[in-house]
Amino acid sequence: MSVKNYSFFSAVEKSFDKAAKFTKWERGILEQIKACNAVYQMRFPLKRDDGSIEVIEAYRVQHSQHKTPCKGGIRFAAEVNQDEVMALASLMTYKCAIVNVPFGGGKGGIKINPRKYSAYELEKITRRYTAELIKKNFIGPGTDVPAPDYGTGEREMAWIVDTYSAMHPGEIDSAGCVTGKPVSQGGVRGRREATGLGVFFGLREVCNMPEIMKKVGLTTGVEGKRIVVQGLGNVGYHTAKFFQDAGAKIVGLAEYEGAIASQDGLDVDEVFNHRKNTGSILNFKGATDFKYNMDALEMECDILIPAALENVIDGDNAPQVKAKIIGEAANGPLTPEADEILAKRGIIVVPDMYLNAGGVTVSYFEWLKNLSHVRYGRMEKRFNENLNTQILGQIETLTGKKVADREKEYILHGADEVDLVYSGLEETMITATHEIMNEWKNNPDIPDMRTAAYVVAINKVAITYAELGIFP
Ligand code: NAD
Secondary structure (H helix, E strand, O other): OOOOOOOHHHHHHHHHHHHHOOOOOOHHHHHHHHOOOEEEEEEEEEEOOOOOEEEEEEEEEEOOOOOOOEEEEEEEOOOOOHHHHHHHHHHHHHHHHHOOOOOEEEEEEEOOOHHHOOHHHHHHHHHHHHHHHHHOOOOEOOOEEEEEOOOOOHHHHHHHHHHHHHHOOOOOOHHHHOOOOOHHHOOOOOOOOHHHHHHHHHHHHHHOOHHHHHHHOOOOOOOOOEEEEEOOOHHHHHHHHHHHHOOOEEEEEEEOOEEEEOOOOOOHHHHHHHHHHHOOOOOOOOOEEEOOHHHHHHOOOOEEEEOOOOOOEOOOOHHHOOOOEEEOOOOOOEOHHHHHHHHHOOOEEEOHHHHOOHHHHHHHHHHHHHHHOOOOOOOOHHHHHHHHHHHHHHHHHHHOOOOOHHHHHHHHOOOOHHHHHHHHHHHHHHHHHHHHHHHHHHOOOOOOHHHHHHHHHHHHHHHHHHHHOOOO
16 A cells, blocks of 8 residues: 555545536635644643653644534544644535535544553543643634544543533533533434444435446445445444445455455444454454455445545555445545546445534534533423324324324334434435535536535535635
8 A cells, every 4th residue: 555655635635626626716715715724733741551751742623714613523543643634624624514514624633542542541641632722722612622533432522521611610511512422421312323324324325316326237225235344433333233224235344453254244243242252353253354454445345335544445456446336434545546546447436525424413413402401302302292192193083093003103202312313414414415416417527426525515615705705
């Protein structure tokens, strides 16, 4: 892999420029949209459990404030660098625009391999990072709202909200300073699986489009599709699980220690537990082992879902990809060279900045919940159930027929928080898919779905700038 001197931010800029040609905006506006507005690079000390002192390198980037707060996850990974955080922050701006989430793009990163630190050390790092963000006004419900990303989850978000609240006594909206929190700390039900569910909803919608499926030589629908997923973390696990539940066959899974395959299908939970118990995805019963996790990318399948890190498919391995559709669950898994090769080969790439927008969409719902200080469904659930009971009772009386118990349960049920979150996410992903596809359809010169998605994003951000008239 030729990823060493690769600039992820340049790749994002390249995709942006490719799409900008299909818009009517003047150069100045396009340059402003592309630029990262603020980059905060920090260093702080950590006293390790063995008493030694280590200097930690960390970042927070605010790509755009055309809408506030800025929004984007925090990544813990050994490969974190400024270029990467800038790229990821840019993608957040475009992502939010595509799914109509009224935020600007942001992203954070701490350059550590979290597996090499104790929970106590990780807590100290997270709390100190939060304190550094507070010092520079780089966090707050109205300025910049982080979330989980690679290597972080609910635990880290709980430390962040606790640190922020402690340093802002009496701030009534402080829970909205970060999303992806545990439900007990102001999180929203459905956030944990949101990105994976969004990936599923997005790809399902693409699979339901006869003209697209005809193009790649597949039947419509998700059922029976052969899926390979790289990365069994938050996004990969839930994506695989939703596909399996919908009747697709998971024929390959990869983790950093290797990959496994079985054309008969792998049970996602069994593989997950096997890895938890043995420490490796390899040697799963009935599956074939592959020593290199990258081998998964070249497996025979219908839909390939990279859900780990960026730049995993480049000019070298793109010619060997056998999937008909690639769903970018991870951010930036394809280089621009890979994009060109795959487009020429007729492989549909469903782009990251729209496909993995489920996380930020549900984060938006969580933020709204925090600001409104009330759980979704609390006010209307019982009212709706009573109303439905009345309506059904009337129908049964008028028709003289009884509705079966299972259907009755479904009809009477008033929406819980998780029902509303799932429904809001489904609507968001379906609408976004159609908006992008229509853009692509209406302009036959647009070469691929990624470019169409960028065109949609650029138009939405540019309209905000133009309407604000903020160029002094
Ligand atoms: P995670 O840390 O929960 O999981 C990532 C998994 O990938 C880990 O289990 C890791 O061991 C595995 N992995 C690492 N390198 C690998 C390799 N070469 N081959 C196979 N597996 C490998 O992270 P996540 O939150 O699931 O994020 C994954 C990707 O999705 C990232 O690109 C992230 O930016 C993107 N994303 C995440 C969210 C979210 O809500 N968490 C939202 C949008 C996008």
